[in-house]
Amino acid sequence: MGVELPVFANTPIEEISSTVDRLRKTFWTAKTRNVQFRIKQLRKLYWAIEDNKQEIVEACRKDLGKGFFEAMIAEVAWVQNDIVFMTKNLEKWCKDEKAPDIDLTNKFMNPRIRKDPLGMVLVIGAFNFPIQLSFGPMIGAISGGNTVILKPSENSPNSAAVMQKIMQQSLDPDCYVCIQGSVPEMKVLLQERWDKIFFTGSATVGKIITQAAAPHLTPVTLELGGRNPAIVTRKADVALAARRLLWAKTMNAGQVCISQNYTLVDKEVLDAFVDQLKIGLKEFFPNGAKASEDYGRMVNLNSFNRVKKMLDGTSGKIVAGGTMDADELFIEPTVVVINDPEDSLMRDESFGPLLPVLGVDNLDQAIYIANKTHETPLGVYAFGSKAETDKVLASTRSGGASINDGMYHGTIGTLAFGGVGDSGSGSYRGKASFDCFVHHRSITNTPGWIETLLKSRYPPFAGTNKYQQLSKILFAKPNFDREGNEKLGWVTWLFTLGTGGFFRGAFRALLLAGVAVMIKALIDRRTMSKVLPQS
Numbered sequence: 001m002g003v004e005l006p007v008f009a010n011t012p013i014e015e016i017s018s019t020v021d022r023l024r025k026t027f028w029t030a031k032t033r034n035v036q037f038r039i040k041q042l043r044k045l046y047w048a049i050e051d052n053k054q055e056i057v058e059a060c061r062k063d064l065g066k067g068f069f070e071a072m073i074a075e076v077a078w079v080q081n082d083i084v085f086m087t088k089n090l091e092k093w094c095k096d097e098k099a100p101d102i103d104l105t106n107k108f109m110n111p112r113i114r115k116d117p118l119g120m121v122l123v124i125g126a127f128n129f130p131i132q133l134s135f136g137p138m139i140g141a142i143s144g145g146n147t148v149i150l151k152p153s154e155n156s157p158n159s160a161a162v163m164q165k166i167m168q169q170s171l172d173p174d175c176y177v178c179i180q181g182s183v184p185e186m187k188v189l190l191q192e193r194w195d196k197i198f199f200t201g202s203a204t205v206g207k208i209i210t211q212a213a214a215p216h217l218t219p220v221t222l223e224l225g226g227r228n229p230a231i232v233t234r235k236a237d238v239a240l241a242a243r244r245l246l247w248a249k250t251m252n253a254g255q256v257c258i259s260q261n262y263t264l265v266d267k268e269v270l271d272a273f274v275d276q277l278k279i280g281l282k283e284f285f286p287n288g289a290k291a292s293e294d295y296g297r298m299v300n301l302n303s304f305n306r307v308k309k310m311l312d313g314t315s316g317k318i319v320a321g322g323t324m325d326a327d328e329l330f331i332e333p334t335v336v337v338i339n340d341p342e343d344s345l346m347r348d349e350s351f352g353p354l355l356p357v358l359g360v361d362n363l364d365q366a367i368y369i370a371n372k373t374h375e376t377p378l379g380v381y382a383f384g385s386k387a388e389t390d391k392v393l394a395s396t397r398s399g400g401a402s403i404n405d406g407m408y409h410g411t412i413g414t415l416a417f418g419g420v421g422d423s424g425s426g427s428y429r430g431k432a433s434f435d436c437f438v439h440h441r442s443i444t445n446t447p448g449w450i451e452t453l454l455k456s457r458y459p460p461f462a463g464t465n466k467y468q469q470l471s472k473i474l475f476a477k478p479n480f481d482r483e484g485n486e487k488l489g490w491v492t493w494l495f496t497l498g499t500g501g502f503f504r505g506a507f508r509a510l511l512l513a514g515v516a517v518m519i520k521a522l523i524d525r526r527t528m529s530k531v532l533p534q535s
């Protein structure tokens with residue numbers, strides 16, 4: 001391709017503290033509070049990404065063997081699209097919002113919600129979508145009016161170096177800086193007092209981040225991983241399910257946090273599902289995955305060996321794929337039919353192209369195994385009838401879910417994305433990215449003329465009836481009785497015929513009218529039969 005890439009180099013440790021100081025000072029100058037400044041910065045970032053898109057594609061290829069299509073769709077165009085969306089909406093979002101649920105008396109104080117920047121923010125990226133998962137949250141942090149330090153993953157060094165170059169070319173260096181490094185640099189960064197840390201990565205490191213944030217009570221957003229289940233019932237379209245799950249697991253060679261970690265398939269359709277996976281693999285990679293320009297590689301030898309070990313430890317049967325090449329960090333998409341929910345392929349997050357498939361007797365068993373394997377994964381994927389997929393949603397928990405698809409919800413750039421429980425906390429993307437990096441600051445403004453009304457809040461209180469007077473204005477009466485039933489006011493009773501709801505009241509009125517008509521018809525028949533002569 002002939003694209004020259006910048007060289008990755010760790011940021012000198014001794015520079016980190018002074019850089020952080022500089023960014024904190026900038027924050028207090030209020031430079032980043034100016035909305036037009038933020039928009040301009042984001043627009044410059046857009047064009048620097050555009051100017052360096054060949055470098056990004058090449059860096060992703062070198063780091064992860066990513067093909068052109070995936071690099072453009074999931075990295076370059078993804079973050080550019082995010083910038084366009086943010087810059088189009090930022091002014092609107094930054095405006096003070098009227099506070100909801102304010103009673104009449106307090107409306108005079110004009111309660112509203114201001115969207116304040118948090119301050120100085122640290123964004124830590126993961127290796128697998130190196131650009132998207134670093135620039136994505138950074139775009140949110142810039143939009144929120146913060147100064148930002150980005151620490152990309154050292155495991156995708158080429159992408160990290162290109163990002164640094166892009167930031168240096170386009171962004172104000174007093175506000176936004178890229179710091180490179182691994183654990184030693186992270187340790188120094190984590191000693192600083194941040195106003196927010198946004199972390200994408202493993203749960204293990206997520207705990208380190210949370211502990212480092214605790215002494216300063218720094219809020220943390222954690223985007224972690226999970227052992228995500230896919231469930232295929234006997235009513236599912238197995239051909240469709242197989243292709244959609246293959247798509248989710250072959251993208252980025254399975255190094256996707258929201259792809260399914262395993263699939264639970266009703267035994268009745270297990271063979272058909274496996275056959276469809278085999279056919280699907282041939283369709284996706286007619287000359288085999290290794291020869292395909294579209295199929296990626298493991299990020300490094302550690303990852304390769306970890307996935308290999310999982311596969312070596314399985315007691316299941318490999319029915320498709322299974323080949324590997326350590327020199328190329330290549331692992332073929334591998335379908336394994338397993339028999340044990342405790343199999344090595346179920347115990348850990350594979351973060352690789354493994355497709356373990358476990359037969360189940362019914363949906364209840366699938367739900368039981370899914371919940372037992374991981375109570376709060378990042379995603380759940382259910383294939384089946386509406387009643388079945390509703391049941392899966394109602395009986396499981398997860399950061400997000402896609403019905404009749406693998407990880408589709410995670411591909412919508414403007415849909416809030418995040419984990420729950422140990423798969424993460426907080427969310428971002430679209431408007432949620434802005435909300436993630438601002439403080440919703442409640443503000444009131446008390447006019448002088450209202451003082452006569454407010455005087456009763458001043459002491460002395462003892463010996464007065466100020467409480468009785470004020471409580472009549474301030475506090476609501478319960479609309480429920482001691483059994484927890486709703487009490488209806490007489491006006492509501494009248495208009496809803498005692499049902500409490502307009503439509504239910506209308507329905508009751510119709511029923512009563514129907515009964516009345518029937519009674520009248522009966523009376524009329526009786527009267528007629530008395531009046532008319534019997535034949």
Ligand code: NAD
Pocket residue numbers: 124125126127128129133151152153154155181182183186187200201202203205206208222223224225226256257349351378419424
């Ligand atoms: P990782 O936790 O190893 O690394 C993430 C970041 O943490 C890197 O920038 C790294 O430099 C830093 N780091 C590593 N060790 C550290 C330490 N001891 N102290 C301080 N910082 C440290 O994660 P990864 O290998 O880059 O990504 C894989 C994991 O991330 C998987 O579990 C995957 O599911 C998860 N992930 C989650 C999402 C999401 O959006 N929820 C996205 C991608 C990846």
